Amino acid sequence: MKAIVMTAVGDSGVLALQEIAEPQISHATDIKVRLYAAGVNPVDTKIRRNGLLYPNALLPAVLGFDGAGEVVAVGPNADQFKVGDKVWFCHGGLGREQGNYAEYTVLDQRWACRMPADLSYVEAAAAPLVLITAFGALFARGGLQAGQTVLVQAGAGGVGHVAVQLAKLAGARVITTVSSAEKAEFVKSLGADEAIIYSQTDVADAVSQLTSQQGADLVFDTIGGDTFKASIPLTAYYGRLVTLLEPKAVDLGEARVRNLLLGFELMLTPMLRDLPAARDRYVAILKQCAKFIDAGKLSIHVSHVLPLAQASTAHDLLEAGHTTGKVVLSI
Structure with missing residues (x-):
């Protein structure tokens, strides 16, 4: 073949x-x-x-x-x-x-x-990979609840665009960052409540204004690096910050003062470490997402x-x- x-x-x-x-x-x-x-x-x-x-x-x-x-x-x-x-x-x-x-x-x-x-x-x-990743980050790691505010970093990307939709299905308010006006329109078509064009707007100022200076209950960082570092002060006190990447040389002092819960989402773990029960949960996520897709609620x-x-x-x-x-x- x-x-x-x-x-x-x-x-x-x-x-x-x-x-x-x-x-x-x-x-x-x-x-x-x-x-x-x-x-x-x-x-x-x-x-x-x-x-x-x-x-x-x-x-x-x-x-x-x-x-x-x-x-x-x-x-x-x-x-x-x-x-x-x-x-x-x-x-x-x-x-x-x-x-x-x-x-x-x-x-x-x-x-x-x-x-x-x-x-x-x-x-x-x-x-599959992006659905499992977004679902795990938002709900298993992030504990997202209806009525809460989530900030999705890079909401037009592979993981980001399904995270926006899953968060809205859960009843959350969704703020997201994007690189262009075209992508802002795209994420809004998926249900995002607010799209911050980071090349034109200071993200920290925008999030502060949109959350009445409180920050987001959950920040989902799909980029890592400087974005993870910048996400710490965007997270509400006693909030949750979940990232897909390993932070390197980051001062976590502000995260500690804020009493943040920091979470990591690596959906490859069940395959890397041979964890069948965890993979069963992943299959359950795909079955649930299939229902959303067939109902026209997820694209x-x-x-x-x-x-x-x-x-x-x-x-x-x-x-x-x-x-x-x-x-x-x-x-």
Whole structure:
């Protein structure tokens, strides 16, 4: 089968279209899926630049956590799906199991879900990692409640644009930061109450005015670095600040004075540390989000669709920054 193979650690040029062996069912509860689309996420580019995440994992490897496709075979004890079912999932891509930049994959039925009826394969492949990440950050880590105010940093991005929608579905007031007027209109179309264009407005002043000098009950930082540092004084006293990235050399004195709860959201942990119960919760999140999608309450925005052979271009787009929504490979 055709697959994009990471041949070495480096820039996007290390991704090569190759013919590799087609995966086969090896466990009784496995399903084999013909992939029609694979989501591309920033973590894919980090793995390509820095190396595979599993200890002792060897190159070459197939990247890609998010996939969507059609079940073409099932193991003898696989009773949750039948041939022809459309599924979406977040599985593989860390260097141990095969990722989804490929024509076929095999995974245990436990980690797959039926696709929302109203999504295309491209939209479905764009969604799992960002939905699981946003849901975990807002609710499991952030404890977001109806009536509270949340600030989503970079609300037009892959994680940000679904976080805006999930927060609104929970009854929260949503403030978000964006880089342009076009993106401000985009996030408002998703339900954001306020959009701060950070290139034109001082974010701290804007948040202070919008929250009557109180700050946001929850700040969700999807960017890290200086944005995490700047998010501390934007968070209300006794509030919560959740980030996707590891803070480096940050003075937490103000966070301590504010009595903030600091949280980290890394949705890869159940795969990295083999935590089946945690992965079960992730599957439950996808099932809940599928209900929202089928009810017309949640949408997935895909800004770029590229053929599988252009995976390196997809990585370049993400690394250039400022993409709206998601980038997907069509297979």
